[in-house]
Amino acid sequence: MSVTVSTHQRPAVCGRPSTAMPRAVSTAADRMVACFMDALAGEVTSELARAAVPAVTEHFLDCANRVAAGRDRPEGFPHLERTAERWARANVALELVLHAVHAGFKTGIDLLCRPPDRISEPGAIDGLGARLQLVVDLLDRSTTAVTMAYVRNMRADAQPHHTAAHTLVSALLSGHATSAQARECGITMAASYTVLAVHIPPPQSNPGNVVVARRALRRVQAELATRYQGRALALLSVDGGTVLLPRPEHDDDGDDLDELIAKLSEAGRIPVLAATLTAERGDIPEAAEHAHQLLDSVTRLGYPSGVYRFDHMALEVQLSRPGPARDSLAALLAPLDGHPELTELLRIHLGNNMNRQSTAKHFEIHANTVDNRLKRITELTGLDPVTGDGAWMLRSALIARGRAPGLPPLPAST
Known part of the structure; x- marks a missing residue:
């Protein structure tokens, strides 16, 4: 030419x-x-x-x-x-x-x-x-x-879409979204959504710096926008928020959420945590509430970056909810308050499925020393971690105190 x-x-x-x-x-x-x-x-x-x-x-x-x-x-x-x-x-x-x-x-x-x-x-x-x-x-x-x-x-093109997306996701989370509203926003609503409650921790390099936190948030938002080409509806702040991912029809497997959170963590250079549920459009408000309850439990227990689902974390959610039952369970470990080494050994031992050799290797001590410390725990608490009932009560007490037994399990894909 x-x-x-x-x-x-x-x-x-x-x-x-x-x-x-x-x-x-x-x-x-x-x-x-x-x-x-x-x-x-x-x-x-x-x-x-x-x-x-x-x-x-x-x-x-x-x-x-x-x-x-x-x-x-x-x-x-x-x-x-x-x-x-x-x-x-x-x-x-x-x-x-x-x-x-x-x-x-x-x-x-x-x-x-x-x-x-x-x-x-x-x-x-x-x-x-x-x-x-x-x-x-x-x-x-x-x-x-x-x-x-x-x-x-x-920016001129993105701002109206950004505002429209915020308006629609707010309406969906409050249960007041309508098809007419979606059309006015220029966004097509799905019949069902994957609801993600997202926690964005402060950047470890400078946890008190708001500018650094905002940069991390922008990187997370950019990765989300790139991956879903504007289809993801998100309300996110520097601390996290809620993301709604439209679920395609006839999609039994759903999105690869574990990969998504790994990519968001990589982009933001921070360990992003998420809790998820799937819901029909009209059930989004309740699903979002439950997802954030699960997320609160996950962050309180100190679990690592990943995606967590109710079917794998129901016990932790129930036991960590505030109330007399949680306080009663947490009180079971009061006799160990002056013995942090025993509490830590109990936590690791229960996480190892009570395998004394694994526990001994973790602490670099003899297996007989593990037995002696377990006996001491029994004397102080009146609960024997070697028995099924004793182990269940002690495990529940640890969760009630926000101490996840052992190493956190790997989040299972759905």
Whole structure:
């Protein structure tokens, strides 16, 4: 594809008619326009965007020529920014535009690296090094102008969707979402959703820094948006929140939530925890409440990053709920308050399914020492961890105190 620009069609650039530009600029502009249009061939469907290419090209080259000759250096490229905004609205891919910009620079670099028409003018830039620095500077400014124009357009497009998504997810969580509301938001509601209660812990590197926490949140949100292409409905803060994932019809396996949380943790550089339930659209409020109850139990017990489900954590949820029953269970371990080493041994031993050899290896002690400490626990609490009833009561007491027995189990996939 080859494109040339006739002289009578050229607009004014840099405040003067383009016909007044040096012939070298005009020739290079024609070559750069052709290069631009070749790079964007088949992608630029807007006539407005296509017509802007020659003007932007000549604008850049004329400014470059004026600067090289020692005249005024432009503060920015407002014309290029406005044109890039038109490209963005015409859905021209940013990578293609940047490719075109760089391709144009390659074509025009021979002009910028040889003496200007009026090398004798005061302040003219001479020397290959200085001219290459000029090329890099102009390329930096041009790339920044194009990218910022696309970013502004993206933000303008994303803000209504972001607000609409927040409105819809709030309505779903309150049980007041309607199909009409969803259509007004431009979002199609699913018949059922995977409800995720999400906990985002403070960044370990700087737990009190709100700026660092917000950056982690933005990385998590970006990963979520990339993975679900805007289909995920989320209400998230720096501490976490709720995410609703639409469930496709005839999908028995659902989303790979374990992989999702692993990716969110990797993106945010923080150990994200989540509790999940599936629910029909009308049951979302109740499901979200139960999911957050499970999440509270998981975080209180100190479980690691992962996805936790009710069918594997029902006992922990029930035993950790506030009330007289929990207080009574927690009181069973009061006699061990002055013996933290016994409490820790009990926790690990119950987590090892009462395997004395595994417990001994964990603490690097003899198995007989494990037996002696278990007997001491029995003397103090009146409950024998070797028996089924005693082990069950002691395990429940540990959970009531927020101490998960042993190492947390791996969250099972559904």
